[in-house]
Amino acid sequence: MVQTLWQRRGIGERGPRSFGISEARSRLAPDGPAAGSSDDADMTHASDRPARVLIAGAGIAGVEAALALRAFAGEAAKVTLLDPGRRFRVPGTATGRALGWGVGIDLPLVDVAARAGVRLALGRLERVDAARRLVAVSAARTLPYDALIVAVGARAEPSVAGAIPFRGHDDAVALRAGIDDFEAAAAQAGGRARLAVVVPAGCSWPLAAYELALMAQDRLSAELSDVEVTVVTAEDTPLAVLGPEASAAVERTLGRVGVAVRTGAVVRGLNAGRLELVGGGSVEADRVVALPIHRGPGLEGLPADAHGFIRTAGDGSVLGAPGVWAVGDGTTFPVKQGSIACAQADAVAAGIARELGVEVDEPPFEPVLQAVMAGGGEAMLLRADLRGGRSESSGAATPAARGQWPVPKVTGRFLAPFLLGWPVGALGAATPLAPLLAV
Numbered sequence: 490m491v492q493t494l495w496q497r498r499g500i501g502e503r504g505p506r507s508f509g510i511s512e513a514r515s516r517l518a519p520d521g522p523a524a525g526s527s528d529d530a531d532m533t534h535a536s537d538r539p540a541r542v543l544i545a546g547a548g549i550a551g552v553e554a555a556l557a558l559r560a561f562a563g564e565a566a567k568v569t570l571l572d573p574g575r576r577f578r579v580p581g582t583a584t585g586r587a588l589g590w591g592v593g594i595d596l597p598l599v600d601v602a603a604r605a606g607v608r609l610a611l612g613r614l615e616r617v618d619a620a621r622r623l624v625a626v627s628a629a630r631t632l633p634y635d636a637l638i639v640a641v642g643a644r645a646e647p648s649v650a651g652a653i654p655f656r657g658h659d660d661a662v663a664l665r666a667g668i669d670d671f672e673a674a675a676a677q678a679g680g681r682a683r684l685a686v687v688v689p690a691g692c693s694w695p696l697a698a699y700e701l702a703l704m705a706q707d708r709l710s711a712e713l714s715d716v717e718v719t720v721v722t723a724e725d726t727p728l729a730v731l732g733p734e735a736s737a738a739v740e741r742t743l744g745r746v747g748v749a750v751r752t753g754a755v756v757r758g759l760n761a762g763r764l765e766l767v768g769g770g771s772v773e774a775d776r777v778v779a780l781p782i783h784r785g786p787g788l789e790g791l792p793a794d795a796h797g798f799i800r801t802a803g804d805g806s807v808l809g810a811p812g813v814w815a816v817g818d819g820t821t822f823p824v825k826q827g828s829i830a831c832a833q834a835d836a837v838a839a840g841i842a843r844e845l846g847v848e849v850d851e852p853p854f855e856p857v858l859q860a861v862m863a864g865g866g867e868a869m870l871l872r873a874d875l876r877g878g879r880s881e882s883s884g885a886a887t888p889a890a891r892g893q894w895p896v897p898k899v900t901g902r903f904l905a906p907f908l909l910g911w912p913v914g915a916l917g918a919a920t921p922l923a924p925l926l927a928v
C-alpha cells in the first residue's frame with residue numbers, strides 16, 4: 490500500500506488537522522518568520538516532525554510553491570528552496586529592463602526565502618533517487634526529502650547564429666548595448682535601421698519578442714528617420730497560444746505602432762544582413778535579436794520526453810517517481826508561462842498539504858493563461874482559458890498596474906501579493922515605465 494506523507498512521518502495517530510484557507514493565508518504576511526539561510530541544509534530526520542519538502546528551483550514556480558505550502562500546510566511542512574543562483578528574477582520583466590523603460594524584478598534570493606519563511610540551500614539538483622528519497626546536489630552533497638517539487642525551469646538554447654540572443658535578465662545589458670550601437674551606427678549611415686526580432690519554432694514564450702519589437706520601434710523612431718522593425722515568427726498568428734482575439738489585439742497594436750510581422754516563418758540562418766527562411770524567402774535586417782529554443786532540464790533519475798521535459802500526470806506528480814512532483818517550464822505541459830507555472834505550483838502544494846493530513850479547499854489546476862504585454866504606449870492584459878479554447882483580451886491595464894510596475898507582470902496568486910508587500914522602492918515602483926501604462 491502506498492503510504493501518504495503523513496503516514497511516512499509516523500504521526501498518523503494524530504488525525505488530520507483542519508484549517509481553512511483564510512486562516513492559512515493570514516500566515517503569509519510579507520514579514521513572516523525569518524528563514525534559516527544555509528549553504529548546507531540540515532535536514533535531519535526525526536520520527537515526529539514536520540515533513541521535509543524540498544523545492545528544487547527558486548524561480549517563479551518554486552517561490553510560488555513555497556508560499557503556497559506555507560499557506561496550506563503551515564507548520565506541517567518544513568520547506569527548503571534549493572537553487573544554484575543567488576537572485577530571484579522574473580523573466581517577464583527583462584524586456585523592459587533591456588530597453589530602459591523599467592526595472593526588472595531581480596531580488597536577493599536570501600531575502601525572498603527569509604520573507605517567505607522558508608529555508609534556502611545553495612546548490613544545483615543533479616540527480617533524483619526517488620526510491621531512497623534523496624537528491625544529489627552539486628559539490629557531491631545529498632539532501633533527503635519527504636516530498637520533492639522540481640521547479641528548475643527550461644534550458645534556453647540560442648536559435649540563430651550571428652543574432653543577439655535574448656533569453657532574459659542575463660542578456661538584458663548586452664541587448665541594450667547592442668541596440669545602442671545599432672542606433673548610433675544607423676544615425677551615422679543616414680538614419681535607416683532595419684531590426685528583426687525572431688521567434689523560433691520551439692520558443693516557449695514569444696510575447697517577449699513583441700514587447701522587444703514595440704519597445705525598439707518606439708525607441709529607434711524617436712531618433713532615426715527610417716525605422717523598420719519586423720517580428721519574424723514561426724507562429725501562425727502573433728501569440729497564437731492566446732487564441733484569436735488576443736492575436737488580433739496584438740496585431741492591431743503592432744499595426745498602430747508600425748511594427749511588421751512575418752508569420753509562419755522558420756529561420757534557417759542569417760547571412761550578410763539577410764534572414765533566410767525555411768522553404769524559401771528572406772527578410773532583410775541590419776541587426777537581429779533572437780529568442781531562444783527551450784528544452785527540458787533532462788534530470789537524471791526522472792522520466793523525460795525526447796526534449797528533456799519531465800513527464801508529469803495531471804496532478805503534477807512525476808510518473809514513476811513516488812514523492813516527486815514537477816511544476817513550471819521544465820515539465821511536459823505544453824504551455825510554458827508564468828501564470829500556468831504558478832497555478833501548477835498552487836495545485837501541487839495543496840496536494841502535498843492534503844497528504845500531510847491538512848484539509849485544503851483548493852480547486853485542481855486550471856490552465857488559464859494570463860499575461861501583460863507592455864509596449865506601444867500601453868500595457869495590454871491578455872487572457873486565454875486553455876480548457877475550452879475560450880480567449881479574451883482587453884486593451885487596457887488596470888489602474889492598479891500603473892503605480893506598481895513591474896509587479897503586474899506576475900500573476901501568481903501568492904507571489905503577486907508577496908512582491909507587492911516588498912519594501913517600497915526595492916522593486917522600483919513608480920519607475921519610468923509607469924507613464925507608459927496610462928490608458
Ligand SMILES: Cc1cc2nc3c(=O)[nH]c(=O)nc-3n(C[C@H](O)[C@H](O)[C@H](O)COP(=O)(O)OP(=O)(O)OC[C@H]3O[C@@H](n4cnc5c(N)ncnc54)[C@H](O)[C@@H]3O)c2cc1C
Binds near residue numbers: 550583694819
Ligand atoms: C524573456 C522571457 C520573457 C517572459 N515573459 C513572460 C511574461 O511576460 N509573462 C509570463 O507569464 N511569462 C513570461 N515568460 C515565461 C515565464 O517567465 C516562465 O514561464 C516562468 O519563469 C517559469 O517558471 P519556472 O519556475 O518554471 O522557471 P524559472 O522562472 O526559469 O526558474 C527556474 C529556477 O530553477 C533554478 N534551477 C535551474 N536548474 C536548477 C537545478 N538543477 N537545481 C536547482 N535549481 C535550478 C534556476 O536558477 C531558476 O531560479 C517569459 C520568459 C522569458 C524567458
